[in-house]
Amino acid sequence: MRALGRIHPWSAVRHVLLLAGALVMLIPFIWMLSTASKPQTEIFSSDLHLIPYHFALWDNLKIAFAKADLWRYLLNGLIVTILIFALQVLVALPAAYAFAKLRFLGRDVLFALVVFCILIPPQATAIPVFLLLHKLGVLDSYIALVLPFTISVFGIFLMRQFFKTVPDDLIDAARMDGISEFGIVWRVMLPTAIPAVTAFGIFSVVAHWNDYFWPLIVLNSEHLQTPPLAVAHFRNNEAGTNYGPLMAAAMVIIAPLVIAFLFAQRRFIEGITLTGIK
Amino acid sequence: MAEIGIRALHKAFDGADVLKGVDLTIEDGEFISLVGPSGCGKSTLLRIIAGLEPQSSGEIWIDGANADGVRPSARNLAMVFQSYALYPHLSVFDNIAVPLRMKRLSALERMPLIGRLMPSRRRAERTIREDVERVAGQLEISPLLKRKPGQLSGGQRQRVAVGRAIVRQPRAFLFDEPLSNLDAKLRVHMRAEIAQLHRQLKTTFIYVTHDQAEAMTMSGRIAVMIGGELIQVGAPAAVYDDPQDIRVAEFIGTPKINAFPARVRSDGRLEALGHVLHATTPSPAGECRVCVRPERIELGASGLLSGTVVHLENLGSEAFVHIGSAGMNAPVVARVNDPSQLPAIGAAISYGFAPEAIRAFDASGKRIATSVPSRIERPREMAIV
Amino acid sequence: MAEIGIRALHKAFDGADVLKGVDLTIEDGEFISLVGPSGCGKSTLLRIIAGLEPQSSGEIWIDGANADGVRPSARNLAMVFQSYALYPHLSVFDNIAVPLRMKRLSALERMPLIGRLMPSRRRAERTIREDVERVAGQLEISPLLKRKPGQLSGGQRQRVAVGRAIVRQPRAFLFDEPLSNLDAKLRVHMRAEIAQLHRQLKTTFIYVTHDQAEAMTMSGRIAVMIGGELIQVGAPAAVYDDPQDIRVAEFIGTPKINAFPARVRSDGRLEALGHVLHATTPSPAGECRVCVRPERIELGASGLLSGTVVHLENLGSEAFVHIGSAGMNAPVVARVNDPSQLPAIGAAISYGFAPEAIRAFDASGKRIATSVPSRIERPREMAIV
Amino acid sequence: MSDAVAALQEVAAAPRMRARILVKSGTAGRSGAAYALAAPALILMLMMLLGPLAGVIALSLTDYQLGAPSFSWIGLSNYQEMFADRVFWISLKNTLAYVAIVVPGAVALGLGVALLIQSGAGLRSLYRTVYFLPVMATLIAMAIVWEFMLHPQFGLVNGLLRAAGLQGHSWLQDRGTALYSLCVIGIWQATGFNMVLFLAGLVSIPKHLYDAAEIDGAESAWSRFGLVTWPMLAPVTLFVVAISAIRSFQVFDTVQVLTKGGPSKSSEVLIYTMYTEGFEFFRSGYGAAVTVVFLAFVLSLTLLKSVLGRREVHYA
C-alpha cells in the first residue's frame, strides 16, 4: 500500500472515502451538538435544520447543570475511573509479569482461567457480587463501584502479551543488578510498558467512565452518582425526555474522554501495536 | 576477583539434556572464552554461573564457596548481555547507577518521592555519582550520561553496558556475546577495547561467543563447547594448532580447515586421495581424515595433488584460492599471502602440504598422533611423495 | 541480461539529499558491488534502479531504454532482500512460484476458488511446477519445497529468496545485503555460492553490502559510495591497492589501514612522525596523511619507527600486532603471517614500511601521487631513512 | 464493558495445558515470587468472577426470586422451562443474527478504514480520532442520540429519506427493522475499535514484503493485498473477530436503552433476556439459568474457533 509520490488521484479518492466515512461516524455527534443547541420547541418540529434558529446551547447547558449536579458527577467519574485504573494496574501488572516471564506450576491452567473469565459478561454475575459487597458492608460507596473491577482479566491478558515481547535479558540484567522480582515489575516492566499501559488505560477508562449498569445497581446516594447516571436522569419516559439539556449533559460527560484520547492517541496506537496482537 | 569452579554440571530443559557434565576451573583474573556453535549451551552455562538459571545437578563454586541457592545479585558477578539489556527508560547515568543504588540504598530510600527527602539518601547519592562518573570517564562516555539508551549508537550502548558491569566492582565479569550486534568494523574495534579493559581490571572474565576469531584474539584460554560438552580447553594457539577433535579443528579457524578423506594403512602410513603421505601413526588401520589449514596448503608445481581453481577470494591483503579436486566434496581452500599473483579461475593447479601441517582424526573424530618419519631430512618437503 | 545506466541521479528525502548525482554504467553480465558505510544511500540507489522508489532527478536506463515510469515488475529485474522478504504464509514452492503466477496467470485465474476450476490455469500451473522444481534442484532446496519459511534456517531462506529471483529469468539481479543476517561461517560459505551462481547465470548482478570483504571477494568491480556519492569505481584489487580517497582507503580492508599524520615538505619529500620518507610528491607543501596497510608494516630492528606492543590478536593463521606510538592516537596495526613468533605485550618494538607501500592523501582526503626517488636501488629498503 | 472483551486464541491453550514439573530448588524462590505476584489477581478473580459465577450456577438450580425470603432447590426445571420457552429461542436466534451481522460488518469496515488510512500519509491522526470517537462515547448517551436520530417523525434519518423523496420508517418500533437498526449502531460503535487493532496489525507488516510483491509482479493494490496484506493480517483478523464476537454476544446497553427487546421480542438478545428475567421479572433463578447457557454457548464457540484458528497461524 505504498503511495508512490506521483499517484495523486488515489490520494484524492482516499480522502473522499475517508471523509464520507468520517461524516457517518460523526453524524450522531453533530446531531447531538445541534440538538443541544436548540430550544425545546425547535427540537420537535418536523423541518430538519442543523443550525438552530435560536441558539440555546448555553441555556441547555445551564439547565443541565442546574438539574443535576454535573460537576459532582464528573468528579465522581474521575475518582472512580482513576481508582479503578490504578488498582487494575496494581493488580494486573504483577500477575501479567508472572504469566509472561516466570515459570511456575499451574501457570498455563491459571492463565486459561484468566482467558475464560474474559467471556463472563458483567451482568451475569451482578447478583452474587452484589450480595458479596453487601456481606462486606460496602454497598453504596466508592468501594462498591471500584472493588469488583479491580481485577481486569483483559488487562492481565493485554499486559502479558506485551511483556512477552520484553527481552529476557533485560529482566536478567535487573536480577543481576539486585532488583527483586517485585521490584522488576515496577522498576523495569512498568516503565517499558508505558505505551501498553496507556492503551489498556484507554480501554479501562472508557469502559468504566461509561458504565451505566453497575453504578445503577449499587448506588443509592446522590453524591456518589457517576456521569452516565446523570444522562439517565434526563431521560424520562414518564415525564417526556427533555432532549436539549439531555444532549448538553451527554456532551459534557463525553468531552473529558475525547480530550483525554486526543492527548493519549499516539501512545495508544503505539501501545496496541506493541502488545503483540499481530 | 574470583576463582570459579564448575563441577559435573548438568542441565536439562524439558527433558532435553543441554549441559552434559561440564567440569572447568577458571583461575582468578583469567580471561577465558567459551566458544561453540549456536545452541551448544554456552549461554545456559553462563546463566547457571550467574545464578539466573538453576542447574539440574552439579555445583558452582565461587572463591571456594558453593554458590548453590545464592541469589544472582549476592554472587557479586556482573553480566553483559548480547542485547546490552539497558533500561530503556533510564538515562545512561541512571543505568550505570542502578546496581549501586540497589546495593547502597535501603528499600525506603529507593522510594520515588519519600526517598528523595531522606538525608541519608542524599549522602549515598553523592558517592554513587562519584563512582558513576569515574567509570564513565574510564570508558569515555562522560558526555553521554544524560542521554537515553535509544539515543546511543551500538558501540556506545555496549560501553554503557560494560560501565554498568564495572561500576559495582564485581568478582568476575560474564559476557554473553557482547559484540554480536555490532557491525564488523566496530566489532574488531571493541574486541581490542575489551581485551584492554581486562588488562586494566585484572578481574576474571568469562566471555561467551560463537565467533572463534573473537575468542582467539582476546582470551588467555578458550573452552570449546559442542553439544553441551567441553571438548577442549586451552590457550588459543594450542587449540588452533593442536585440536583434539575434528569438530574443534573445523570450528576454529576461517576459512574452515581442509579435510581430506584418508585412511590409516596397515603399515601405519597415512593415505589420502590415493596418495601415501610422509606421515605415520600408531593408530590401528582404518578410515580417517587428514586435515590441513588453508595457510599450510602450498600451491605450485611441486605439489602432488591437483585440481582446478573454482573460486577466488581476494581480500586485498591476502587471497583464498578454492580448488575443486576429484574425491573431495568441498573445495580445498588455500591461502595466498600476496594477492597479486593469483591463478585464473578454471586453471588447473597443483598443490601439496608439508607433513608437519597434517592433523589427522579417526573415524569417530578423535585426534590421532602422527609423526614424520625421521629419514626425511628436508625440512619443507611435501607430505605427498 | 542487461546493461544498466545511471545518469546524474539525485534523490532527496524530505529535503535531505541522500543521493547527490550518481553516474554509473553497469555492463551486461557484470557483477558489481556497491559498498559503503551504513546510511550512505546504497539501498536507496538500488531501490531506485528497481523502480520501488522514484528518483528526484536523473535517469535510469535499462538496455538502452529509459526506465522512468516503468513499473518495478515490468523492468524485469529481480531483487533479493536483506531480510529475504519471503511470504511467511506461503510454502517454499509457492514463494518461488509467486513471480511466475503473477506473470503467467490472469487475475481471474489467480482467484482462490474460481481460478482453480479453469483448465487454462491447470495447464499454466504445470509449467510453473516444472520451472520451480528445476530452480529448486539447481539450488539444492528440492526437499524443502513443502516447508514454510519459518521452518527454514537462515541459509536455506537465503537460497529460497535467490530461487524466487532466479525463477523468472530476470535481466539483472539486485541484492541488498543478502548475507548480513547470517552468521560469520555461513556468510563465508554463501559468498562463494553467490559468486558461483553468477558464473553460472552470466547475468548482471548488482550487489549492495557494507561488508567490504564481501564486495572484494565476489565482484568484478566495486563501487564505493560514501555520503551519497560514488567515490571510486574499479576492480577490487585496484580499489584496495590504489584508493583515490582516504575514506576509500579506510573503508576497504580489515584491519583498517594505518594512517600516519604527515606533511609534504617544501622540497616535495614526505615527512611522517618527524621522519623524512624516501618518497616524493609533486603536490604542494602542507599537511597530509601517509597510509600503510597492516600487511605492509614490517616489524624488526631495521624499522626506524618505534612503539610498544599494546595488544595482540592471534587468529591462529595470522596475527595482528597493535603498536602504540607517540604522535598517533590509534595504535598502528601490523600483520604477522606466522603467529608463532609474536612479541610480548608491553615490549618495545621497531617497525617500518617500504616506500612503495605508501599511499598519501592531502588534507581534504584526496590521493596524492608519490614516487620513490630512483637513486634508491635496494628493492625493499625501508621507507624511513 | 470492554473488560469482558478479549482475545481467545489463547483459550486454545486450555487443551494444551501441561503442568510443567519444576526442577530443583533454584527456581523455587522465583516460583514462590511468581505465586506472590499473581496472588492478588487470582484471589480477586476468584472473588469477583469465578466465585460469583459458581453462585450463578447454583442459583440456576433454585426458584429464588430477588427479595424473597426463601427459595428451594428445583433441579433443572429452570432449564426445562427455558428450553420450552419461545422467548429463549427467539432471543438466541436474535443474538446469533446480531453477531452474524455485526461481526462481519464491523470487521470488514474496520479493515477497510484501516487500509484506507494507512494507504496515504495525510490526516492520519485526524481520521483515527474521528473513527475511534464512537468507541469512547458513553454508549447510553449515544444510544439516546441514535434513538432521536431514528425518531420516526423528527429523526434525522427519516428527515433525510423524506428529503430524498423516500418513505420514512419506524426503525426501532417496527419488528422487521428494530434488530437491524441495533446492528447498524453496533457496527457504528465497533468499527473504530477494530480499525485501531487493524492499524496496529498493518504497522507491523514488514515493508519489504510489499517491495518484494511489487518486484514479483503484483502490480495492482488488490493483488498486493491478496499476496501480502490479507495473509499477514490473518492473526490480527482472528483476534479482531474473536473480540468483536465476544462484544456482540454481550450486546446489552443499546437494547436496554432503545428497544427493551421489543417490539414483540424482535430485538430480544440473550443478555437482555437474562437481565429482564433476573432484574425486571425478578426470576433470579431463571435468569441465572439463561446466563449459564449463554456462557456455555459462547465458550464452546470460542473453543471451536480457536481450534480452527490454530491451524491457520503457524508461521513465525
Add this chain to the structure above:
Amino acid sequence: QTEVVVQYPYAELFEGTHKRIIEEFAKVRPDIKVTLRAPYDSYEDGTQKVLREAVTNQMPDVTFQGLNRIRVLVDKNIPAELDGYIAAEKDFDKQGFHQAMFDIGTASGKVYALPFAISLPVVYVNLDLAKQAGADPANLPKTWDGLIDLARKIKALGPDINGITYAWDITGNWLWQAPVFSRGGSMLNADENKVAFNGPEGQFAIRTLARLVTEAAMPNLDQPAMRATFAAGKTGIHITSTSDLNKTTQMIGGKFALKTHTFPDVVSPNGRLPAGGNVVLILAKDKAKRDAAWEVVKFWTGPKGAAIMAETTGYMPPNKVANEVYLKDFYVKNPNNYTAVSQLALLTKWYAFPGDNGLKITDVIKDHLNSIVTGARAKEPEAVLSDMTADVQKLLPKTVGSVR
C-alpha cells in the same frame, strides 16, 4: 428527632414536589427529619432497588412505587400493612381520605399503600387540526366511533399528519386495562386463576385497538415518539395519561390549542379506569421508625401534600379535600387538568397479575398488542385475543395467589 429516609422515582418530575412537601412537613413535625435518597430512575428501577435492598436490609423507611408494583412487594412480605394505623386515625375522612384510596393500595384484603400521585387516561385533542377537519371544539366526540371518525378526517388533512395515537405501550398494560375496565370487564376471574379479559369487554377493547390501526391508520410509534409527534402538531388525537399534560403543554409551547377530555365509552355503572401514578409504602421494620413513617405518609397523601403535588406536576391527587378545597382555583385556571379529576369516581386499581410470572404476563400481553399495532395481525384481533388468553393462562399460578 427521628429520621425517616424517603426514596421516590422520577426526579425530573417529582424533585421539586418532594422538597416543597418536606419544607411544609418540617413546619408541622419538627421532631421528624425527612431525608431523601437519590431518586429511582423509573418505577422498574424503584422496585428492583427495593427488592435488592430487602436482601441486604438497606431499604428506605418510606418508598414511592408504581401503582401496579404493590403486589410484587406484598408477595415478598416487604411493606408494612397500614390497616392498624388507618383504624387508629380519627376523622380520617375529614382529611380527605376515602375508601377508593384504600382500595388502590389493597392486596390480599389488606391495605399496604396509599396513593400519592394519580393519573388517569384522557384524550388530548389538537383543536387546530380538529377544527380544520370540521369538528366542533365545544362538542368533541365522546365515543370510540366518533373519535375514529374524526381521526380519519384529520388524517386526510395531509400526508404527514396522523389522525390518532394511542399510548398502548405504557408500562403494565395500563392502556389495555383501561378499555377493558371501562366496559366493566376485568383481567382475571375473582379467584385469579383464569383469564377474564377474553370476554365481550376484552373483545371490544381489542377490536377497538385494531380499528385504530385499520380504520384510523394509527402510526407505529412508541410512547415518547407519540408525545413528540403530537406536541409538534402532527397528530390530531392522542390518548394517554394525564401525567403527560404539563410536559406536553410545555413542548407545544403555544403552537396550537390543546384540549383534554374524558376517556371514551366508559359504561356505567360498572365502567372503571385504572389509576396510574405512584403510591407510598412504609418499609421501616422498627416500631418507632414505622410510627414516624406513618406521619410522613399521612402528610404526603393528606390535603397539604396532595395539593402541592397537583400544583407542581401533571398528576392529580386522590385526596378529596385537596381537590375540592385547596385546588379549586387551580382547576378553574387549568381546565385541562380538571378532566382527570372529573373521572375520579371511576378510579380502580391498576391490576397486577399474581404469582411469580406476574410481570412476565404483562410482557406477553404487550407483545400481543404490539402485533396489532404494527399492523401484522391488525386484521384478526379475535385470534390475537385468544392466543393472548392461552399464553397468559399458561403463566398463571396453578394455586390461588395469596401471600406466602
